[in-house]
Amino acid sequence: MSPCAGQNANQDPMGEIVFQNTLSGHKEPFVPLHPGQVRIYTCGPTVYDYAHVGNFRTFVFQDILRRFLRSRSFQVIQVMNLTDVDDRIIANAAAAGVGIREYTEKYIEIFLADRLALNLETPEHVVRATDHIEDMVKLIEQLTAKGFTYESGGSVYYRISKFPRYGQLAKLDFAGIQPGARVDVDRYDKADARDFALWKAPKPNEFFWNTRIGPGRPGWHIECSAMAMKYLGETLDIHTGGIDLVFPHHENEIAQSEAATGKPFVRYWLHAEHLLMDSEKMSKSLGNFLTLRQLLTGGIKPSSLRFLLAAVPYRSKLNFTEDSLQQAAKSVERLRTFAARLRTGTFPEGRSPMAERSVKARQEFEEGLEDDLNTAQALAAVFDLVREANIAMDGGEFRHEDVLAVQQTLEIFDEIFKVLVGDDAEKLRALGLADSAAFGDAEVEALVAERQAARKRRDFAASDRLRQELSDRGIVLEDSRDGGVRWKRK
Numbered sequence: 323m324s325p326c327a328g329q330n331a332n333q334d335p336m337g338e339i340v341f342q343n344t345l346s347g348h349k350e351p352f353v354p355l356h357p358g359q360v361r362i363y364t365c366g367p368t369v370y371d372y373a374h375v376g377n378f379r380t381f382v383f384q385d386i387l388r389r390f391l392r393s394r395s396f397q398v399i400q401v402m403n404l405t406d407v408d409d410r411i412i413a414n415a416a417a418a419g420v421g422i423r424e425y426t427e428k429y430i431e432i433f434l435a436d437r438l439a440l441n442l443e444t445p446e447h448v449v450r451a452t453d454h455i456e457d458m459v460k461l462i463e464q465l466t467a468k469g470f471t472y473e474s475g476g477s478v479y480y481r482i483s484k485f486p487r488y489g490q491l492a493k494l495d496f497a498g499i500q501p502g503a504r505v506d507v508d509r510y511d512k513a514d515a516r517d518f519a520l521w522k523a524p525k526p527n528e529f530f531w532n533t534r535i536g537p538g539r540p541g542w543h544i545e546c547s548a549m550a551m552k553y554l555g556e557t558l559d560i561h562t563g564g565i566d567l568v569f570p571h572h573e574n575e576i577a578q579s580e581a582a583t584g585k586p587f588v589r590y591w592l593h594a595e596h597l598l599m600d601s602e603k604m605s606k607s608l609g610n611f612l613t614l615r616q617l618l619t620g621g622i623k624p625s626s627l628r629f630l631l632a633a634v635p636y637r638s639k640l641n642f643t644e645d646s647l648q649q650a651a652k653s654v655e656r657l658r659t660f661a662a663r664l665r666t667g668t669f670p671e672g673r674s675p676m677a678e679r680s681v682k683a684r685q686e687f688e689e690g691l692e693d694d695l696n697t698a699q700a701l702a703a704v705f706d707l708v709r710e711a712n713i714a715m716d717g718g719e720f721r722h723e724d725v726l727a728v729q730q731t732l733e734i735f736d737e738i739f740k741v742l743v744g745d746d747a748e749k750l751r752a753l754g755l756a757d758s759a760a761f762g763d764a765e766v767e768a769l770v771a772e773r774q775a776a777r778k779r780r781d782f783a784a785s786d787r788l789r790q791e792l793s794d795r796g797i798v799l800e801d802s803r804d805g806g807v808r809w810k811r812k
């Protein structure tokens with residue numbers, strides 16, 4: 323639909339878009355570097371486990387962002403990385419007796435399927451770190467040529483004292499920290515405690531790549547700099563991620579990229595706030611997290627989840643409770659019922675003030691999203707319209723010609739929020755969740771093996787979570803005294 327469709331061509335509802343930029347600390351008008359095109363980089367998941375609902379909050383925000391920009395006729399080019407190599411992946415794959423690629427493949431498939439269940443569009447480029455080792459090596463070589471690195475024990479480190487702007491994103495002042503001061507405990511020999519590894523030497527019997535800068539594997543931060551610039555150029559429009567990535571990950575991405583190119587790396591940094599689980603931050607290290615599948619298996623509809631994750635503006639903390647999920651389900655139901663009433667109802671000929679009212683709602687909806695994606699304000703505009711239209715329908719005042727006008731506003735809403743189509747059952751079936759008996763022996767064995775690996779490395783949070791996940795699917799575990807385990811169906 324043309325963004326300017328409607329009776330009031332002179333009353334264009336499209337205003338200026340502003341985003342809260344973490345770098346400047348305030349709202350700024352959004353103007354992309356290349357007219358008509360927006361280049362976005364998104365830090366994707368580390369694929370060694372199921373993504374949890376806190377991760378999906380960030381991914382839903384990114385989806386709202388790209389859909390909104392496209393509704394404003396921008397061409398969106400988004401890159402999302404998949405971190406398919408790190409300490410845990412190397413250890414877990416070795417424990418499972420498979421290669422890194424094989425180990426991560428399963429979690430990548432799960433992640434992409436989970437995204438579809440939440441109506442998340444697939445970014446234009448979804449790229450694996452292990453396919454870009456050469457790009458990372460090149461970038462490290464560039465940094466070395468400019469004197470930003472040093473080698474120690476076979477690893478290559480970034481020398482932060484060479485980059486005076488370090489700390490600008492996280493607003494940290496490092497001036498008082500002496501080089502060499504031990505501000506964190508680390509087993510590597512670094513010249514300065516702040517320095518971080520670009521390239522890590524292999525530990526004995528560990529998987530590694532043989533490269534021009536020696537054997538080893540990339541650090542996490544260099545992955546994102548190399549892949550972002552490869553696909554989007556040296557300066558990106560928008561970089562997104564969860565707020566916990568600001569420091570050190572994004573600070574390090576800036577240091578690496580800007581030292582290598584001498585140009586600004588990112589123009590707008592957009593960070594999504596934490597998701598709180600009954601008022602506590604949800605994170606893997608705390609163990610208080612729920613995977614998407616646990617929620618869906620527990621009877622939550624994909625549309626309720628998407629709605630809840632989208633409804634709270636991304637810069638605000640989102641308190642994830644049973645109650646908020648139920649409210650979200652009711653809201654989606656309300657919208658779907660209203661859309662059906664518009665489709666199937668018969669109304670007297672003519673036109674009422676509701677047609678104009680829907681144009682105003684549309685304008686308020688756009689104003690909400692223009693203001694740093696204030697989804698709460700945008701939704702309030704739509705729900706006000708629904709309430710007033712329902713009252714008009716009940717009172718016999720709603721007219722035939724109002725239908726199209728209100729439908730247009732709903733369509734524009736749903737291009738962004740994507741909850742109106744009642745396809746929850748299909749989504750569950752696509753994930754194989756509608757019938758829990760579809761959970762086969764091979765999948766049980768795989769989860770049991772993973773739990774054993776977690777116990778071995780004394781990761782009890784992961785072990786307990788996997789036990790719970792199996793229990794949710796009707797599998798009971800019996801640990802034996804010799805450290806082995808048996809399982810049976812309840």
Ligand SMILES: [Zn+2]
Pocket residue numbers: 364365366546571
């Ligand atoms: Zn990243």
